[in-house]
Amino acid sequence: MGLTNQPQYRRLYESLRKQIVDGVYREGDLLPSENELCAIHGLTRPTVRKSLDLLLNEGFIKKQQGLGSIVHKLPKGIGILSLAGTTIATEGRELYTRVILKPVVSQWPENFIFSLSENEKEVGCIRIERLRLLNNRPLLFEYTYLPNINLPRFTSRNLENKSLFDILRQNYKLEVKGGEQYIKAIEANDKKICSYLRVSKGHPILHLKRKLETNRINFSFYSVLYCNTDEHSIYGVF
Amino acid sequence: MGLTNQPQYRRLYESLRKQIVDGVYREGDLLPSENELCAIHGLTRPTVRKSLDLLLNEGFIKKQQGLGSIVHKLPKGIGILSLAGTTIATEGRELYTRVILKPVVSQWPENFIFSLSENEKEVGCIRIERLRLLNNRPLLFEYTYLPNINLPRFTSRNLENKSLFDILRQNYKLEVKGGEQYIKAIEANDKKICSYLRVSKGHPILHLKRKLETNRINFSFYSVLYCNTDEHSIYGVF
DNA sequence: CAGTGGTCTAGACCACAGT
DNA sequence: CTGTGGTCTAGACCACTGA
Numbered sequence: 001m002g003l004t005n006q007p008q009y010r011r012l013y014e015s016l017r018k019q020i021v022d023g024v025y026r027e028g029d030l031l032p033s034e035n036e037l038c039a040i041h042g043l044t045r046p047t048v049r050k051s052l053d054l055l056l057n058e059g060f061i062k063k064q065q066g067l068g069s070i071v072h073k074l075p076k077g078i079g080i081l082s083l084a085g086t087t088i089a090t091e092g093r094e095l096y097t098r099v100i101l102k103p104v105v106s107q108w109p110e111n112f113i114f115s116l117s118e119n120e121k122e123v124g125c126i127r128i129e130r131l132r133l134l135n136n137r138p139l140l141f142e143y144t145y146l147p148n149i150n151l152p153r154f155t156s157r158n159l160e161n162k163s164l165f166d167i168l169r170q171n172y173k174l175e176v177k178g179g180e181q182y183i184k185a186i187e188a189n190d191k192k193i194c195s196y197l198r199v200s201k202g203h204p205i206l207h208l209k210r211k212l213e214t215n216r217i218n219f220s221f222y223s224v225l226y227c228n229t230d231e232h233s234i235y236g237v238f
Numbered sequence: 239m240g241l242t243n244q245p246q247y248r249r250l251y252e253s254l255r256k257q258i259v260d261g262v263y264r265e266g267d268l269l270p271s272e273n274e275l276c277a278i279h280g281l282t283r284p285t286v287r288k289s290l291d292l293l294l295n296e297g298f299i300k301k302q303q304g305l306g307s308i309v310h311k312l313p314k315g316i317g318i319l320s321l322a323g324t325t326i327a328t329e330g331r332e333l334y335t336r337v338i339l340k341p342v343v344s345q346w347p348e349n350f351i352f353s354l355s356e357n358e359k360e361v362g363c364i365r366i367e368r369l370r371l372l373n374n375r376p377l378l379f380e381y382t383y384l385p386n387i388n389l390p391r392f393t394s395r396n397l398e399n400k401s402l403f404d405i406l407r408q409n410y411k412l413e414v415k416g417g418e419q420y421i422k423a424i425e426a427n428d429k430k431i432c433s434y435l436r437v438s439k440g441h442p443i444l445h446l447k448r449k450l451e452t453n454r455i456n457f458s459f460y461s462v463l464y465c466n467t468d469e470h471s472i473y474g475v476f
Numbered sequence: 477c478a479g480t481g482g483t484c485t486a487g488a489c490c491a492c493a494g495t
Numbered sequence: 496c497t498g499t500g501g502t503c504t505a506g507a508c509c510a511c512t513g514a
Binding site (some may be wrong): 033034035045049052063064065066067069138217 | 481492
Binding site (some may be wrong): 007008009043044045046048050064065066067068 | 500502503504505506510511512513
C-alpha cells in the first residue's frame with residue numbers, strides 16, 4: 001500500500017478514494033476544487049485532473065462545471081466489472097475468499113475460453129479455484145488460470161483470503177492494467193458449481209469469462225466465474 | 239455526425255475510431271505515434287493523448303511504452319456495458335431496433351428501480367418499449383423511461399430503428415455522459431418477455447437495470463433490459 | 477461577479493522497446 | 496542509439512454555476 005514510487009496522480013487518486021470509501025467525504029459532498037487540490041498537494045492542474053478522471057471513471061465522483069466534483073453514492077452491488085472495484089463496493093460487508101484448489105501446475109484446459117499464444121501453450125498454466133463469500137454466504141466461484149512463466153514459488157503461496165492482485169503486484173511486480181470480459185446468463189448445471197454456490201440444478205446464474213492484461217508484455221491471465229445474483233447484483237459504471 | 243463544435247480531442251477520437259471500425263487499421267496495427275498525430279492534426283500531445291485515452295478506455299487500442307498504440311481486435315460480443323459501444327461491436331451484423339410501444343406519457347411505475355427526485359415524480363415519465371434483433375433474431379427487450387421534462391413533440395417522433403441517443407443529441411441537445419448499471423441472471427417468467435425473446439418460461443436470461451446521466455443537470459433516464467445470451471455474450475472492457 | 481471545471485498550448489524529463 | 500509512450504509543469508482562455 002502507498003508505494004512511494006507510484007506516480008503522483010496515482011497517489012492523489014488513492015488518497016481521495018480512501019477518504020471517500022472511509023466516509024470522510026459522503027454522498028453529495030464536494031471535493032476540494034481542482035485549484036485547492038493543486039495547492040494542497042503541490043501539483044498542477046493536469047496532474048490533479050488525471051487523479052479526478054480516475055475517480056470519475058470508477059464512479060466515485062461526478063463533475064459539474066461551475067460547481068465542483070461531487071461525491072457519488074457508493075454502489076450497492078458487487079463491483080467486479082471494473083478494475084479497482086473487484087473486492088470493494090460491498091457496503092462495508094466483508095467479502096471472504098476461500099481457496100478450494102491451491103495453485104497447481106497443469107496443462108491448459110481443452111478448448112480454452114480464450115485463444116493462447118504458442119508460448120503460453122508450451123509452458124502450461126497454474127490453476128486456482130476459489131470461492132468468494134459475502135457474510136458467509138457463497139456468492140461466486142472462480143477458476144483462475146495463469147501462464148506458468150516466471151512465477152517462482154507461486155504454487156507454495158498461501159492465498160487464503162488474500163487478494164491475488166496484491167500478491168502479483170508485491171511479489172512479482174505484476175500490475176493488472178485492464179482486460180476484457182464476456183457475460184452470459186446460464187443455468188447452473190455443473191454439480192460442483194451447484195454445490196459450492198448452494199443453488200439447485202437449473203438455477204439461473206451469471207457466467208463471466210475474463211482476460212486480465214498486465215504490465216508485463218504478453219502476460220495475461222484468465223478467469224472463469226460463476227456468480228449467484230439472487231441477492232446481489234453485479235454493479236458497474238460507464 | 240462530425241459536429242464542428244466538438245472539442246478537438248473528441249473529433250480526433252471519432253476520426254480514429256471510425257478508421258478502426260472501418261478496417262483502415264486492423265488488429266495488431268500500430269496507430270501513428272503521438273508525435274505524428276500531433277503534427278498531422280496540428281495539436282499538442284496532451285490533446286492527442288486525451289483522444290487516445292478514450293480509445294483505450296473503450297478497448298479499441300492497447301498501448302505499449304516504447305512501441306506505440308496497438309489496435310485491439312474488435313470485440314465478439316454485444317457491447318452494451320460501455321458508453322459508445324451500445325450499438326456497435328456486432329461484427330458488422332446489423333442490430334435492428336423494433337419499437338413495440340411508441341413513446342407515451344405515463345406515471346412512473348410503482349416501486350421504480352431507481353430512486354426518483356420529487357421533481358421527476360411530479361412530471362411523470364415517457365415510456366418506450368423496444369426490441370433489438372440481430373440477424374432477425376430477438377436479442378434483447380428494453381423498457382426505457384425518460385422524465386417528462388422539456389422534451390417537446392417527443393411522443394410523436396418515429397424511433398423505428400433509430401438511435402435514441404442520436405435523437406436526444408440532435409433534437410434536444412442531450413448528451414449521455416455516463417451511467418450506472420446492475421446486472422443479474424434471472425429466469426424468464428414474464429409472458430411478454432418470453433414471447434418477445436422467444437424463450438421458454440424458466441429460461442435463464444440477463445437482467446440489466448441502467449441509469450443514464452446526461453449533460454443536462456439532474457436529467458437522467460432509465461432503462462430495464464432483458465437479454466437472451468444463448469448465442470451472444472455481453473462484452474465489456476475495463 | 478468570483479470561482480468552478482473544460483479545453484488547450486508548449487515545452488520538459490523519464491522509462492522502455494526495437495535496432 | 497532513436498523513437499515511443501508515461502509523467503509533469505506553468506501557464507492560458509473558455510463556459511458554466513451560484514451568489
